[in-house]
Amino acid sequence: MKILIHGGRVVDPASGHDGLADIAIAAERIVTIAPPGTLRDFDPERRIDATGLVVAPGLVDLAARLREPGQEHEGMLESELAAAAAGGVTSLVCPPDTDPVLDEPGLVEMLKFRARKISRCRLFPLGALTRGLRGEALTEMAELTESGCIGFAQADVPVRDTQVLYRALQYASTLGLTVWLRPHDAFLGSGVAAQGAMATRLGLSGVPVMAETVALHTLFELVRVTGARVHLCRLSSAAGVALVRAAKAEGLPVTADVSINSLHLTDVDIGYFNADMRLTPPLRQGADRAALRAGLADGTIDALVSDHNPVADDMKALPFGEAEPGATGLELLLGLALRWGQDAGLTLPQTLARVTLNPAQVLGGALQSLAASAGRIVEGGVADLCLFDPDAAWAVEPAALASQGKHTPFAFAATGMALTGRVHATLVAGTLAYQAPAATPPAA
């Protein structure tokens, strides 16, 4: 379908473009980007009036659990991809800790096939680094890559045996594959809240910062030896950010991300054992949050991720330590990115880079033909776009979310915090994947 998006403020972090322009789309791709009103020869089947809206690259989310296969009662592919589209997310990376674990090509192919049929969002699965995530035997990484895996991960199950981790990095590096790991020591990190005054007062078992730093030290040494490319998932501590900054300065091939939760919340938000604040990694202290925010601003941390994880009500209506970690996030990613950007005094292109261009660069060559245009607005590139009202303030009402996961720490009733930036439309490969219901008045 030929589509003309006219009158919008086109923001492309890659080129630095930030100004009014019209965009012509045909055959899934952006044909022309031109000054407003100049595309008179283009004859669209559909016109989208973007007056007052920002036209940005579709968001690239490096961490979203869809809970399929295996946990369909918690979140089904259909609802979660709808949530992605409603959040302006056009590409997402999902971890392999499904049931069964994504450790066989057939499972990956099935998941990719199902996602393509729904065609709301591009899906990039991570394959399991070890069979069954058991941390013992390597998976068939080459085969899994052919079937569509863009990297290899352990989700939240650390490899306990350093020898296995070493071999896995060695093997991945042979094939030029990226290994995605959350730096987390299995033994030090068995608690349910960040170690500190809050966990001490509440009597919750604590996860010390060294659970992250010990793992980072080990990983960096293994990266030095093997040369493997590693993406560090969801940093949580100031000390962790400092280590990553030093590793990058040293020239190690590492990238990193942080979740919207760790970027905006601290352990104090646990309040009176609020299970919606039971998250992995656990929320840490104010100084950690400040360092994560600074790290995301200065490029030490490459990308901001939703860490979307739909959790059923039953699994949250439990004592804090027994409650399942996780929160819904796909629909909040844009708003929480913009809020952080405002606080940090960044321009809109700079802010958007953390959820578009930079995560696309983390994926790099794994995107294959998309590598040149994902996370960008470029003539000839794929038309993955997010149209949003940058000034619309809105209140997060969990019941109104498209995701089956209704648990979020950012519910307005709990935090009183309003988000800015409301998605009006999302296009994936030149097709409307989401359009906001007409005339939604912005909630105050």
Place this chain on the structure above:
Amino acid sequence: MLARRNPQLNSHGELIHLLSIEGLPKAVLTQILDTAGTFLAVNDRDVKKVPLLRGKSVFNLFFENSTRTRTTFEIAAKRLSADVINLDIARSSTAKGESLLDTIANLSAMHADMFVVRHAESGAPYLIAQHVAPHVHVVNAGDGRHAHPTQALLDMYTIRHFKRDFTQLTVAIVGDIVHSRVARSDIHALATLGVPEIRAVGPKTLVPGDLAAMGVRVCNDMAEGLKDADVVIMLRLQNERMNGALLPSAGEYFKRYGLTAEKLALARPDAIVMHPGPINRGVEIESAVADGTHSVILPQVTFGIAVRMAVMSTIAGNSAR
């Protein structure tokens, strides 16, 4: 949605549940201690009953074993003329198959008026308090490592009984502070009542430095911890902590941190020795001290019943709004 105000107080600042000592004003604590004083007399009478909870049903809901605490709650409730139902669930809610909240919903349908809850998970009584009907009251009888507020109140009663004034005292709490709900609740109560020096005494594995965030002086040396103390609270060392990565053996622990007459001599001559029970003789305390003249371990038990009567009658008399 979760209440942002302290869930154990109503809008008038009155106690409707007892979940934790933390955040309770001094006036609430002293009022309970004063009320307990009036109930002590009841316990000495021939007819040991008052009709304050007549017709009310108190459910003792113990997800974790405890004969002693459950018994003292049962006696306290019966002396207030309540009907008492004991439920020893003693397994975690998830392992049993029925969820914690389903259990509560079922018991609520049996017209419970009060739940006395012990649970292995910190915060479980908060979850229950948030989901019960407005007329139902919840008493935390110990949750995970978090709180054991009635134990702290009976400890405060004991200290006040023997020492009168909190504001000049040095109190040493000795043992496994990091895993102890008794220690946490005692620390909050002592601080609220104005104790100027609260010491947490034990090896770094059981008394890590970050406990200082709770307003205590961390003493990893027993002699430093006991020096000139007015009150020594010994904590029970759980069996599972004795032979592992926290401590090498009960014997080595006793040598360094067990309370002997010799070590007690470092404290003030009129110091009192307390213990929440049940005691491990020869592990955290030697028999000569446990049974000696400084020991107030048995009065603690007696006061415990009066304090629990005071807690139950206080919260039952306050409405949720």
